[in-house]
Amino acid sequence: MTVTDSAYATTAPAAAVTTCAQPLVHPRPTGQDRYTISEVVAATGLSAHTLRWYERIGLMPHVDRSHTGQRRYSNRDLNWLDLVGKLRLTGMPVADMVHYAELVRAGEHTFPDREELLTAHREDVRRRIAELQGTLAILDHKIDIYADARRASERA
Amino acid sequence: MTVTDSAYATTAPAAAVTTCAQPLVHPRPTGQDRYTISEVVAATGLSAHTLRWYERIGLMPHVDRSHTGQRRYSNRDLNWLDLVGKLRLTGMPVADMVHYAELVRAGEHTFPDREELLTAHREDVRRRIAELQGTLAILDHKIDIYADARRASERA
DNA sequence: CGCTTGCTTGGAGTGCACTCCAACTCTCTA
DNA sequence: TAGAGAGTTGGAGTGCACTCCAAGCAAGCG
Structure with a gap:
């Protein structure tokens, strides 16, 4: 190999x-x-x-x-x-x-550098996932508000 | 005041x-x-x-x-x-x-449109989170390979 | 042989989301 | 009264990641 x-x-x-x-x-x-x-x-x-x-x-x-x-x-x-x-x-x-x-x-002597680069990027990706999940909660909340309004008007 | x-x-x-x-x-x-x-x-x-x-x-x-x-x-x-x-x-x-x-x-009569827009976007965000998590696995895998190589060379 | 299809190149153009610039006004402080 | 500092504008510029273009070459087909 x-x-x-x-x-x-x-x-x-x-x-x-x-x-x-x-x-x-x-x-x-x-x-x-x-x-x-x-x-x-x-x-x-x-x-x-x-x-x-x-x-x-x-x-x-x-x-x-x-x-x-x-x-x-x-x-x-x-x-x-x-x-x-x-x-x-x-x-x-x-x-x-x-x-x-x-x-x-x-070549192979850059293995440590590559590991570092990917590790840093992995941290980045993890941060982004957390960020997205935080926003998801806000989105859920706002959608709930609109959905409640819709249900209320449908009942009326 | x-x-x-x-x-x-x-x-x-x-x-x-x-x-x-x-x-x-x-x-x-x-x-x-x-x-x-x-x-x-x-x-x-x-x-x-x-x-x-x-x-x-x-x-x-x-x-x-x-x-x-x-x-x-x-x-x-x-x-x-x-x-x-x-x-x-x-x-x-x-x-x-x-x-x-x-x-x-x-105005308020656009509530349904807004709900739809946000719902579509939420789907998008969910998809992106899944995507990122998939990539995370690949990143983990490659980092493992480099880390194994590093540990092997440290033992040698 | 000409035609079409697929590939080649360097360089120019596109779309997005800013980012900066020049020339200006207004208010405050020394 | 002069200068600093914060604000205003329309329009031009930037950086990224493509995306396209024009002109040309090579192979296969009728």
Whole structure:
């Protein structure tokens, strides 16, 4: 297992799992390992623009090319995009994700830095969850008021 | 107590605020009902720019003015800004908040619309909490991997 | 051969939510 | 009376995360 294997791979070995009945998230278009950009668009929901932009800003490991210069994404790339998608969902700024990608490229000696970055982000996510739950209570309260008013007017 | 404009003009605006110990939520600078923009800045954490911008885009009810044309915010305005702040924390787009503000201005007959808007938003918030919790699990998993590596190297 | 489809590029444009600027007025204090 | 300091305005600028564009290349098909 190489450095990049462990680093860019988010979850299970994905290509091997073709027997899986209906993977809900990110169906891998073929069982193979060289996907065109449009296949990746279909698999990830990102636009081709965004995929190329991610590459330009250094958010992707080097994507392989066909003999005609077209991108060929590997399963590892897809796994990486999976992680990026999760981090993005949590509102991590792209700049931070780029930083993380740089750490991954730099090699195993950045493990502590990566752990720290993710731990800090986890704290952030926890804080946000708490925040959202607090707001949920306020929302409930206001909705109750409107619902009470509605029930009162329906009775009348 | 009759609150005249000149009475407020002579009151040093910031003086009252500097003493404030650190009440958790939105300390109301004076016990009164006509706050200057800088008092509202101190109370809400929003910038004066943002407060004026909120007004321009229709996110505020009409803010009262002093005889010299300066804004004087009421406690009701502060309460409204409080709600806006909560909604903003949950990532509600400003356009939606403006829509809600319009409904409020339109009167009580918009109660059902308001209830619907808030209910839809609550669903959104719930979805986001679930999303964040899902990501938390992935974060935990990756942090574990790095932590294991660190402990292994510390033992070695 | 021409046509369509899919991909390539750098750079420009978009939408959101602020954020700042220049030029001005008003009031208070020295 | 001069200057500091808080406030006013419309419009321009900023940063982020895309999103689109124009021009061009390569492969497959009739």
